[in-house]
Amino acid sequence: MIGVRLYLAQRLSALILAPLVAGHLAVIFYAVQGGLDGAEILSRTQGSVGFALFYGLFVIAVSVHGAIGLRVVVHEHLKLAGRTLDGFTLATGAVLLGLGLRACVAVVG
Amino acid sequence: MSQAKEADLHVWRGDGNGGGLVRYAVPLRDSQTVLDAVTWIQRRLEPGLSFRFACRVGMCGTCAMTVNGKPRWTCRTRLKDVVENGRVVIAPLENLPVIKDLACDFSSFFGKWGKAGGRFAATATRLDAVAAIRPDSRRRRLADAGIECINCGVCYSACDVVRWNPAYLGPAALNRSWTLVNDERDGGREKRLRAVAGAGGCHNCHSHQGCATLCPNELNPTLSIAGLKRATALAVLKGEM
Ligand code: SF4
Ligand code: SF4
Numbered sequence: 001m002i003g004v005r006l007y008l009a010q011r012l013s014a015l016i017l018a019p020l021v022a023g024h025l026a027v028i029f030y031a032v033q034g035g036l037d038g039a040e041i042l043s044r045t046q047g048s049v050g051f052a053l054f055y056g057l058f059v060i061a062v063s064v065h066g067a068i069g070l071r072v073v074v075h076e077h078l079k080l081a082g083r084t085l086d087g088f089t090l091a092t093g094a095v096l097l098g099l100g101l102r103a104c105v106a107v108v109g
Numbered sequence: 110m111s112q113a114k115e116a117d118l119h120v121w122r123g124d125g126n127g128g129g130l131v132r133y134a135v136p137l138r139d140s141q142t143v144l145d146a147v148t149w150i151q152r153r154l155e156p157g158l159s160f161r162f163a164c165r166v167g168m169c170g171t172c173a174m175t176v177n178g179k180p181r182w183t184c185r186t187r188l189k190d191v192v193e194n195g196r197v198v199i200a201p202l203e204n205l206p207v208i209k210d211l212a213c214d215f216s217s218f219f220g221k222w223g224k225a226g227g228r229f230a231a232t233a234t235r236l237d238a239v240a241a242i243r244p245d246s247r248r249r250r251l252a253d254a255g256i257e258c259i260n261c262g263v264c265y266s267a268c269d270v271v272r273w274n275p276a277y278l279g280p281a282a283l284n285r286s287w288t289l290v291n292d293e294r295d296g297g298r299e300k301r302l303r304a305v306a307g308a309g310g311c312h313n314c315h316s317h318q319g320c321a322t323l324c325p326n327e328l329n330p331t332l333s334i335a336g337l338k339r340a341t342a343l344a345v346l347k348g349e350m
């Protein structure tokens with residue numbers, strides 16, 4: 001149950017996510033290949049504006065994208081509709097954003 | 110004509126309150142269609158069997174039924190081609206309320222054509238000169254690609270999103286809408302784009318092409334819907350909507 005605006009939000013967030021996911025995979029690859037442990041990773045990420053922006057944007061895009069995607073699934077399969085559906089979408093987005101930003105702060109802060 | 114063998118037709122019988130399959134033995138003949146076989150049952154075995162048809166040649170779009178789980182025009186489906194181990198299952202179309210036996214109520218289907226802006230909005234009268242539209246112009250070609258729809262409901266019956274989301278306008282109505290968006294004589298573009306951009310509109314299509322695979326006219330509603338998604342998204346980005 002989506003109209004053109006949610007559709008656009010989902011496509012734009014996907015557009016943003018595609019390169020960010022590639023970047024994220026590259027970071028993981030680098031960390032694993034380099035055999036970095038937790039402390040070494042944190043020493044590189046803490047206080048880094050680049051990491052903060054990268055993962056901040058990542059988390060926002062994931063929250064928008066995931067919330068709209070799940071909205072469609074629960075409408076079609078669990079028959080949630082109307083206000084309940086809107087509430088579900090907002091809550092999902094908020095939870096994803098909250099969890100993601102918390103992780104960002106932990107890694108960068 | 111050989112009359113050597115019979116096929117078991119398992120025909121759904123019932124109404125809006127429910128029903129089930131009933132077996133009828135029908136003689137197999139050359140060039141016999143599923144519609145011929147159903148008609149044979151009605152004439153010889155079960156006068157009360159209800160179904161719809163008119164042209165018998167794939168033009169009117171009224172004879173669609175679910176044959177072995179797939180929606181098809183029964184007048185253009187040879188019985189021999191669908192008999193599996195001596196049996197065929199014939200049921201009403203999906204996603205439409207059953208009136209009786211194989212006849213469905215198409216009110217919601219056509220209601221959605223209206224909701225999707227399926228009505229041509231004339232910009233000229235019969236007193237004006239005939240509009241000159243180049244056959245090779247881009248919009249004419251786009252309209253051409255979808256214009257042969259005969260409203261049979263096969264694609265609508267095949268669409269999972271219609272099943273899951275009853276407000277979804279469906280492939281046929283949206284395909285119609287797209288042909289009108291590309292009709293240079295039409296004056297209803299803005300209203301129509303708004304109509305297909307709402308909660309039950311084109312953006313709910315999952316693009317999985319069940320409609321395009323099964324349309325007996327080989328139309329591609331998925332492509333038309335993609336066109337509508339693009340047109341409405343552009344209209345929003347340009348601030349027109
Ligand atoms: S698009 Fe094809 S399947 Fe759908 S109603 Fe039209 S002719 Fe039938
Ligand atoms: S492509 Fe879209 S309209 Fe066609 S069957 Fe799939 S969801 Fe339905």
Ligand code: FES
Pocket residue numbers: 162163164165166167168169170171172173182183184185
């Ligand atoms: S009876 Fe007209 S299309 Fe089959």
